[in-house]
Amino acid sequence: MPADPKAALDRVPPEPGARKPDPLLVADGVQRAFGGLNAVDVGHLEVQRGAITALIGPNGAGKTTFFNLLTGFDTPNAGQWTFDGRSLGGVSAYKVARLGMVRTFQLTKALSRLTVIENMKLGATGQSGEHFFTALLPGVWRRQEREIEKRAEELLERFKLAHMRDEFAGTLSGGQRKLLEMARALMARPRMVMLDEPMAGVNPALKQSLLDHIRDIRSDGTTVLFVEHDMDMVRDVSDWVVVMAAGEVIAEGPPESLSSNRTVVDAYLGAHHDAALTLEDEERRLETTEDAEGSAR
Amino acid sequence: MDWEVILTNAIRAAVGREALVFALLAIGLNLHFGYTGLLNFGQAGFMLLGAYGVATIVATFGGSLWLGLFLSILLAVVFALFLGIPTLRLRADYLAIVTIAAAEILRFIARSPSMSGITRGSFGLQAFADEFYAINPLPAGSYGIGRVSFGANDAWLLLVGWGVVAAAFVVTSLLVRSPWGRVIKSIREDEDAARSLGKNVYAYKMQSLVLGGVIGALGGWLNAVSIQSVQPDSFSTPITFFAYVALIAGGTATLLGPIAGSMIFWAILSLTEGILRGAIGAGFIPTTIMDGNQVGQVRFMLVGLSLMLLMIFRPQGVFGDKRELLLDAR
Numbered sequence: 290m291p292a293d294p295k296a297a298l299d300r301v302p303p304e305p306g307a308r309k310p311d312p313l314l315v316a317d318g319v320q321r322a323f324g325g326l327n328a329v330d331v332g333h334l335e336v337q338r339g340a341i342t343a344l345i346g347p348n349g350a351g352k353t354t355f356f357n358l359l360t361g362f363d364t365p366n367a368g369q370w371t372f373d374g375r376s377l378g379g380v381s382a383y384k385v386a387r388l389g390m391v392r393t394f395q396l397t398k399a400l401s402r403l404t405v406i407e408n409m410k411l412g413a414t415g416q417s418g419e420h421f422f423t424a425l426l427p428g429v430w431r432r433q434e435r436e437i438e439k440r441a442e443e444l445l446e447r448f449k450l451a452h453m454r455d456e457f458a459g460t461l462s463g464g465q466r467k468l469l470e471m472a473r474a475l476m477a478r479p480r481m482v483m484l485d486e487p488m489a490g491v492n493p494a495l496k497q498s499l500l501d502h503i504r505d506i507r508s509d510g511t512t513v514l515f516v517e518h519d520m521d522m523v524r525d526v527s528d529w530v531v532v533m534a535a536g537e538v539i540a541e542g543p544p545e546s547l548s549s550n551r552t553v554v555d556a557y558l559g560a561h562h563d564a565a566l567t568l569e570d571e572e573r574r575l576e577t578t579e580d581a582e583g584s585a586r
Numbered sequence: 587m588d589w590e591v592i593l594t595n596a597i598r599a600a601v602g603r604e605a606l607v608f609a610l611l612a613i614g615l616n617l618h619f620g621y622t623g624l625l626n627f628g629q630a631g632f633m634l635l636g637a638y639g640v641a642t643i644v645a646t647f648g649g650s651l652w653l654g655l656f657l658s659i660l661l662a663v664v665f666a667l668f669l670g671i672p673t674l675r676l677r678a679d680y681l682a683i684v685t686i687a688a689a690e691i692l693r694f695i696a697r698s699p700s701m702s703g704i705t706r707g708s709f710g711l712q713a714f715a716d717e718f719y720a721i722n723p724l725p726a727g728s729y730g731i732g733r734v735s736f737g738a739n740d741a742w743l744l745l746v747g748w749g750v751v752a753a754a755f756v757v758t759s760l761l762v763r764s765p766w767g768r769v770i771k772s773i774r775e776d777e778d779a780a781r782s783l784g785k786n787v788y789a790y791k792m793q794s795l796v797l798g799g800v801i802g803a804l805g806g807w808l809n810a811v812s813i814q815s816v817q818p819d820s821f822s823t824p825i826t827f828f829a830y831v832a833l834i835a836g837g838t839a840t841l842l843g844p845i846a847g848s849m850i851f852w853a854i855l856s857l858t859e860g861i862l863r864g865a866i867g868a869g870f871i872p873t874t875i876m877d878g879n880q881v882g883q884v885r886f887m888l889v890g891l892s893l894m895l896l897m898i899f900r901p902q903g904v905f906g907d908k909r910e911l912l913l914d915a916r
Contacts, residue, residue, distance in 0.1 A: 362778065383783075386782055420766065
């Protein structure tokens with residue numbers, strides 16, 4: 290792993306579908322339509338290993354749908370994608386997670402009537418006590434359970450949730466649930482975490498610590514791909530930004546390059562947002578619309 | 587009114603055949619609904635298979651009672667797979683619809699004239715459990731404390747029956763306290779979250795459906811053996827709902843809840859019946875209001891009323907944790 294993931298991306302051209310030096314996730318021609326609407330139509334996308342990649346775009350750009358497709362929660366109409374060289378097309382969601390690509394959800398899924406520590410322990414993969422018959426023999430899984438519990442407690446400590454250890458997750462605040470969900474995803478020792486709007490509904494004070502956690506995840510060697518609306522956060526934490534609009538990847542690049550990118554600004558604010566309409570312009574438009582309506586009749 | 591008789595009968599009901607059979611049905615449902623969040627409305631179907639599995643093997647085919655027990659369990663497993671394969675990938679409500687219909691289909695198959703060669707239609711099958719009582723090690727006599735006592739055969743059945751309940755209790759306790767139990771509880775809370783953490787949700791739901799169904803079938807087997815009779819219409823949908831009532835009264839997703847709930851349910855049923863009959867007999871309730879023939883219906887009304895009161899003043903059931911109710915499930 291390169292010492293500075295950002296430096297590794299220095300020579301990557303800031304254009305949609307750019308090749309990365311060491312991609313962990315590669316998607317090709319992934320398409321998903323809902324009725325007549327092309328929700329996702331991603332030509333080519335690579336996500337650099339060990340980096341924090343932000344996926345941004347206006348509402349309805351298809352970011353969450355794209356997440357769902359990549360993680361097996363939805364099935365695309367076309368396309369393939371590989372994770373660390375292994376094709377994930379048609380692989381079910383739980384297998385994707387076992388392969389090391391773990392996601393969180395936009396609407397946080399804390400398991401309310403499980404305690405915080407149980408939530409955490411659930412995240413660990415490869416538990417022998419999760420098999421029906423071995424579950425009946427506590428002697429078989431008790432040792433592993435203790436190790437998992439120890440790791441869970443360390444993570445809770447790190448995410449400042451240790452004092453909530455034995456409370457039901459349903460009693461946590463919205464921000465704490467985000468923290469819990471992120472910590473729980475890490476219990477699976479993922480190679481890549483996909484965070485769907487980790488900052489939504491989180492107060493500014495907690496945001497800063499969430500940012501630190503995301504950086505920590507990267508320093509552990511885990512690749513991060515996250516969807517976010519908060520541009521400050523995107524600029525602050527990400528090594529690379531991918532912009533989606535109307536289902537397509539319209540721009541890519543380092544975070545500082547994007548605020549000046551015409552396509553991106555247009556996608557967010559509309560193509561003519563800064564050009565004042567002259568009176569002639571307006572009249573010409575009206576005429577063409579009326580003409581079109583007239584010929585339709 | 588003879589309070590001693592009324593109370594004795596209530597205690598007999600609490601430890602009796604029906605209480606243990608419904609305890610098993612409710613333990614199965616608790617695994618489905620309480621821990622995994624599966625809405626199984628077809629527990630009567632599992633019970634029917636448990637009962638007919640043994641009854642047909644012995645009465646129709648002349649096989650052994652123990653072969654019947656094996657068949658009862660096998661049929662429950664097959665039925666669970668049959669229900670689960672198409673529905674467990676779908677949302678929870680589909681399972682509810684399919685199970686309630688499938689249980690009714692089983693009942694109609696059992697009573698249909700075309701099956702009468704095997705099931706004897708709506709007459710049902712009788713006298714097939716002699717083998718069970720032949721191995722009764724208890725010498726003839728009366729077993730129990732004071733007036734709550736049973737004959738040797740009844741005592742033998744209760745002993746075995748409550749033994750099965752205890753075994754089901756131990757198995758479910760071990761399971762729900764294990765990591766396996768943690769997974770099924772997480773599926774109850776949010777199956778997508780479980781999936782996102784690498785759990786094969788479909789397989790876990792299937793395991794839960796099969797195990798809970800088999801426990802229900804054991805209840806059916808014991809019921810058939812104890813009364814030496816099966817009759818299709820005694821496995822209608824209300825049976826499932828009574829089991830749910832027992833479960834919810836005792837406390838959903840608690841280990842002792844289904845057992846205590848079933849005992850309470852049958853005790854209340856017996857108490858209300860005893861009190862009503864006593865009151866009518868003693869003239870406290872004039873026959874212009876109700877007579878002895880109406881007791882059967884009115885006691886269910888009173889059971890309903892007492893359950894409503896329970897839900898108002900103790901909505902978590904006898905053993906439930908009130909904190910859990912305060913959290914929204916999602």
